[in-house]
């Protein structure tokens with residue numbers, strides 16, 4: 001059995017690994033480009049890990065008490081776990097080396113594909129903007145202890161004088177996040193393989209114990225979510241079996257099971273009864289638990305510092321919550337509610353943030369400071385931290401009273417909203433008006449908005465930001481790009497054109513920069529997937545639109561062509577989901593403010609002669625609450641915000657929307673309720689399954705399933721696209737079908753984009769000829 005080790009009184013669940021200046025991104029991309037070697041990449045990563053440990057210790061986390069989590073990853077923690085347990089899908093078995101493991105190149109190939117073999121699917125990590133690689137597990141998947149990175153990184157830390165705490169995705173969550181292999185029989189669930197997986201985890205724990213690890217963190221957010229498609233009773237049973245099995249090992253480190261992203265609810269008694277030593281609760285999302293049998297012998301790790309948002313918050317309230325647990329458990333420690341992966345590094349590294357706003361914020365490093373303060377309060381008593389609690393209280397009061405936090409004009413407008421503001425005419429009336437006004441061919445072809453963001457475009461934006469390129473010159477450069485994109489689409493023969501979004505650094509940040517109520521960062525990068533990052537904006541005040549945002553770009557594009565140009569906006573829910581949003585009022589109130597600003601933009605686009613407007617809502621699914629009890633209310637306000645943004649237009653103006661990610665499940669109803677005239681969805685990787693679901697649900701509006709996956713440079717051939725279109729036509733009528741790629745052309749190069757779009761247009765012509773002959777167009 002394990003020897004008793006005290007859990008550190010202050011810790012965090014994980015730390016950003018991309019680097020303060022995105023050093024890891026740059027090193028990984030250089031390795032992919034072949035300009036550096038694997039050894040050089042390993043050396044950069046080791047330096048980064050060393051810097052992180054020193055920084056965390058400098059901020060006050062203990063060097064030798066397991067307070068510092070070892071949470072590095074070159075790409076993704078689920079992919080790391082997959083490699084650790086040897087669950088490499090058969091199509092990649094040729095990459096496995098003689099020692100049974102993958103080298104770095106092989107590891108990245110699973111994430112990115114290799115031309116012949118498609119990469120692992122990627123999907124959202126719980127309700128965050130982080131994406132993980134989806135393992136494929138079948139009845140025949142062979143598990144083996146195939147990697148030792150986690151042990152080597154622990155030893156690397158030890159050699160530098162640190163006793164760190166290795167972090168692993170727990171076995172239940174790993175299987176809950178996996179999908180069944182294509183050949184798995186109906187009814188198979190990856191969770192069925194738990195008994196076969198547990199011995200591998202046992203092996204890892206033994207090796208870590210042998211290496212000297214005192215604590216290991218198993219992340220089990222799967223225990224919190226009710227949206228992973230497995231009955232709750234099975235999740236609880238699996239959690240019980242896993243913790244019983246691992247807890248009863250003869251040789252293992254002490255086990256800390258962390259449950260971020262929500263409350264454990266009925267999973268808490270399961271963990272409380274299990275032979276593990278510490279339980280991590282998300283007390284930002286979840287409330288303080290009742291006294292529960294079994295907790296009295298355990299450490300409760302109170303996740304009272306929000307790992308998912310950037311507010312400095314009410315530190316005294318956080319302290320009271322943590323201190324209030326002391327009667328429930330043998331020992332109480334303080335932590336973040338989630339890994340700090342979701343927040344930027346350091347507020348003091350933001351030269352352009354107003355000092356007042358900066359004082360209201362806590363990024364990763366400031367949150368560690370907060371954890372350390374509260375831990376001191378727990379050990380030395382609250383008097384010892386009075387100064388820090390008072391400073392946080394003063395900042396919070398200043399925030400509440402600051403001009404702009406409540407804007408009377410914005411509040412009056414939202415208060416005056418009436419049901420009619422949310423609804424358009426009946427769909428058949430709109431279709432008739434749009435058919436007459438737009439005169440589009442059958443199976444209209446279009447794209448989802450962005451075109452490749454070339455290095456030139458990004459460089460011009462960086463130069464403009466640094467003052468090296470004037471506003472006029474910057475505008476000229478963007479207009480030149482728009483002209484190139486319009487000319488290209490004309491040559492390709494697309495029917496509904498887009499301006500290409502060259503002026504956007506990011507589809508949310510760009511709008512945040514142009515709306516009142518938001519602040520943006522310079523160095524606030526947060527990993528979105530792999531090497532890709534975003535700089536989420538900070539929505540701190542009431543939102544309004546000081547001036548039109550996209551009208552100039554869209555009307556310029558329209559002036560270059562007789563074909564219709566689709567206006568292109570990001571929807572209210574996505575703007576909220578991909579920003580750090582104020583926590584002092586309900587999200588639904590903030591969503592209405594953003595929706596009204598967008599409604600004004602759409603009205604201006606319409607007045608300027610733009611006849612189709614796309615309002616992207618790729619994050620509609622992402623913000624869906626993990627708990628079923630919260631989902632209905634969410635869908636009500638999120639769909640309402642979209643309708644508020646879009647319902648002000650004439651019948652003849654065609655509203656499009658776009659949603660990423662194919663596993664829609666519960667949001668299929670929401671798609672119908674959005675009442676957009678045309679909805680484009682990512683579908684290529686799921687081979688149109690979602691279209692069948694929509695068809696079966698009686699969806700009657702326009703639908704544009706993506707016909708090729710833009711996540712790799714592979715060019716789809718014409719036959720393949722014809723096949724997908726025919727598959728779509730098997731379940732939905734031709735009059736509803738639009739033809740478009742999946743979203744995100746901004747991440748591709750021009751060569752493959754042009755070749756792919758040419759094949760799409762050709763495939764559409766072939767299908768039009770075939771279907772037209774049978775239906776008499």
Ligand SMILES: CN1c2c(nc(N)[nH]c2=O)NC[C@@H]1CNc1ccc(C(=O)N[C@@H](CCC(=O)N[C@@H](CCC(=O)N[C@@H](CCC(=O)O)C(=O)O)C(=O)O)C(=O)O)cc1
Pocket residue numbers: 129453455458459461462463504505506507508509528529531532533534535578618744747
């Ligand atoms: C659609 N997706 C998005 C999500 N969230 C968002 N906020 N935005 C999204 O688009 N979530 C779900 C998905 C996730 N997908 C992606 C896809 C692609 C990226 C991505 O490519 N990110 C870029 C950074 C984009 C950006 O902000 N660019 C800026 C800054 C460019 C830059 O790095 N400049 C250099 C200087 C350049 C020079 O001088 O030559 C610098 O600052 O050092 C811009 O265009 O201006 C990435 O590189 O990771 C993210 C999520």
Ligand SMILES: N[C@@H](CCS)C(=O)O
Pocket residue numbers: 448449450507568616618658660743744745746
């Ligand atoms: N209009 C955006 C949507 C991405 S979700 C694009 O095409 O990149």
Ligand SMILES: [Zn+2]
Pocket residue numbers: 618658659660743744
């Ligand atoms: Zn998308």
